[in-house]
Amino acid sequence: MGVGIKVEHLNAWFGKTQALHDISMDVPANHATAIIGPSGCGKSTFVRCLNRMHETIPEARAEGKVRMGDLDVYNGTAAVQIRRRIGMVFQKPNPFPTMSIYDNVAAGLKLNGFRNHKQLDDIVERSLKLSALWDEVKDTLRKKSGASLSGGQQQRLCIARALAVEPEVLLMDEPCSALDPISTGKIEELIFQLKEEFTIVIVTHNMQQASRVAEFTGFFLLGKLIEFDRTEKIFTTPSDKRTEDYITGRFG
Amino acid sequence: MPNSSHVAITPISVWRRSVNNLVTIAAAGAVILVLLPLGAIFAYLVYKGIGALNWAFLTQTPKPVGEAGGGMANAIAGSALILLIASCIGVPIGIGAGVYLAEYGRNRFGDLIRFTADVLNGVPSIVVGIVAYAIVVLAQGHFSALAGGVALAIMMIPTITRATEEMLLLVPQAIREAAYGLGVARWRTTLSITLRTASSGIITGVMLAFARVAGETAPLLFTAFGNQYWNWKVNQPTAALSLQVFTYAISPFDEWHRQAWAGALILIVLIVLAVSAVRLVAGRGMLKGTT
Numbered sequence: 001m002g003v004g005i006k007v008e009h010l011n012a013w014f015g016k017t018q019a020l021h022d023i024s025m026d027v028p029a030n031h032a033t034a035i036i037g038p039s040g041c042g043k044s045t046f047v048r049c050l051n052r053m054h055e056t057i058p059e060a061r062a063e064g065k066v067r068m069g070d071l072d073v074y075n076g077t078a079a080v081q082i083r084r085r086i087g088m089v090f091q092k093p094n095p096f097p098t099m100s101i102y103d104n105v106a107a108g109l110k111l112n113g114f115r116n117h118k119q120l121d122d123i124v125e126r127s128l129k130l131s132a133l134w135d136e137v138k139d140t141l142r143k144k145s146g147a148s149l150s151g152g153q154q155q156r157l158c159i160a161r162a163l164a165v166e167p168e169v170l171l172m173d174e175p176c177s178a179l180d181p182i183s184t185g186k187i188e189e190l191i192f193q194l195k196e197e198f199t200i201v202i203v204t205h206n207m208q209q210a211s212r213v214a215e216f217t218g219f220f221l222l223g224k225l226i227e228f229d230r231t232e233k234i235f236t237t238p239s240d241k242r243t244e245d246y247i248t249g250r251f252g
Numbered sequence: 253m254p255n256s257s258h259v260a261i262t263p264i265s266v267w268r269r270s271v272n273n274l275v276t277i278a279a280a281g282a283v284i285l286v287l288l289p290l291g292a293i294f295a296y297l298v299y300k301g302i303g304a305l306n307w308a309f310l311t312q313t314p315k316p317v318g319e320a321g322g323g324m325a326n327a328i329a330g331s332a333l334i335l336l337i338a339s340c341i342g343v344p345i346g347i348g349a350g351v352y353l354a355e356y357g358r359n360r361f362g363d364l365i366r367f368t369a370d371v372l373n374g375v376p377s378i379v380v381g382i383v384a385y386a387i388v389v390l391a392q393g394h395f396s397a398l399a400g401g402v403a404l405a406i407m408m409i410p411t412i413t414r415a416t417e418e419m420l421l422l423v424p425q426a427i428r429e430a431a432y433g434l435g436v437a438r439w440r441t442t443l444s445i446t447l448r449t450a451s452s453g454i455i456t457g458v459m460l461a462f463a464r465v466a467g468e469t470a471p472l473l474f475t476a477f478g479n480q481y482w483n484w485k486v487n488q489p490t491a492a493l494s495l496q497v498f499t500y501a502i503s504p505f506d507e508w509h510r511q512a513w514a515g516a517l518i519l520i521v522l523i524v525l526a527v528s529a530v531r532l533v534a535g536r537g538m539l540k541g542t543t
Contacts, residue, residue, distance in 0.1 A: 080435045088433035
């Protein structure tokens with residue numbers, strides 16, 4: 001089951017440059033929430049703060065409160081523990097090139113010391129079925145490298161890899177920006193199914209995509225959260241002029 | 253469809269075609285120039301050395317001056333022993349330093365190590381031999397395979413360090429992030445993801461360093477020293493192929509000259525075999541479609 005994320009007064013910096021200004025937002029459990037906004041507005045930084053990936057960049061830091069279910073993300077828990085409970089899918093598919101398809105999916109568990117092979121087999125199969133890749137790869141699981149798949153398949157492999165560690169939240173940072181429309185369609189379908197089990201936050205440049213997959217949408221501009229509401233409200237009757245300008249294509 | 257929408261494809265001009273051909277020929281010529289010395293050296297070694305090469309050469313120790321026959325079996329084994337010692341010391345230190353530089357070395361200390369490694373790479377091999385003499389031979393009180401191994405290890409380290417660093421830096425940051433995103437700790441990511449992704453390049457670097465020191469003579473002169481007899485002990489003077497070739501080549505005896513050629517031939521063949529074997533073993537784990 002997914003859990004909600006409560007963000008309060010989140011600020012983030014790269015060195016001396018402030019990238020996020022006082023973000024507060026309630027991401028509801030078991031729904032998809034889209035984050036939209038022009039390039040460089042802090043969308044990616046925002047989701048990377050949710051699982052503390054932001055701080056892996058030298059000189060980057062974040063301050064504020066993020067609660068995920070019963071977990072205080074920035075207080076009292078190691079970053080690696082947080083990341084095991086919040087899965088992440090990146091902009092470009094990034095399978096481990098030297099690993100087989102099987103090992104790619106099992107990587108998160110294996111590298112964290114999970115050794116039960118029988119159970120691993122089940123988890124790999126379940127994750128690949130969840131990400132709608134199983135039928136395409138089941139015969140070459142251990143023979144082919146993750147890098148041998150097509151771009152769309154690689155991205156679904158990365159989703160399976162993230163799901164295998166059984167997170168409660170799945171963060172997707174422009175997961176379709178490197179994919180063709182058919183692969184994009186498959187991933188969007190996937191998001192619909194995954195909502196049953198996970199809370200999803202998806203960063204996207206594509207406003208149609210936001211309106212197709214997400215119940216809630218947040219609009220970011222210059223590191224600030226301008227508006228956060230139900231998706232249809234954002235796209236039909238936004239309360240902020242800047243949101244309206246962006247939606248209607250007047251800038252960005 | 254109106255005709256104007258077609259893009260006219262103009263035929264490639266004679267000029268462009270001839271430039272293309274010229275450059276292709278020049279590139280092929282460069283390849284031949286590179287391969288020619290290698291082929292020439294090998295052919296000459298075979299021509300000069302094959303006559304002295306027989307079963308006894310590969311299985312017997314040297315005969316005293318004036319007696320015909322004998323071989324370099326002890327030198328082959330000695331070289332293997334010294335190179336094993338050198339690899340056991342040099343490969344882990346070199347790879348370890350390379351990992352530090354690539355993953356944690358974006359600072360002044362890292363720059364210092366980089367600079368040191370580059371300088372060490374340029375130190376003449378005879379000087380490295382003197383260093384090994386000072387720190388191992390003098391301490392032990394006698395020449396040894398260990399001292400030879402240490403000298404060669406010192407020569408391997410900078411090559412392996414810089415190759416490892418470069419190969420690790422080629423691993424895209426996105427691959428590391430994928431592992432961090434799964435909650436894998438940084439040290440685990442480095443060991444199981446980054447190093448593994450770069451492994452084929454690192455192996456190439458290690459093999460280059462290995463092949464380079466395998467034929468070294470100068471650093472062994474007053475470390476391993478040479479030996480006319482079998483020796484398997486790490487702390488005893490040991491024969492080495494390169495040393496034996498050197499000794500025989502500067503001797504006044506025709507028989508020894510022939511054996512020196514054969515020794516040089518064996519040295520090259522063994523290096524090629526060792527490098528190929530490592531590549532073969534390392535390549536066996538590769539999956540279909542691995543980039």
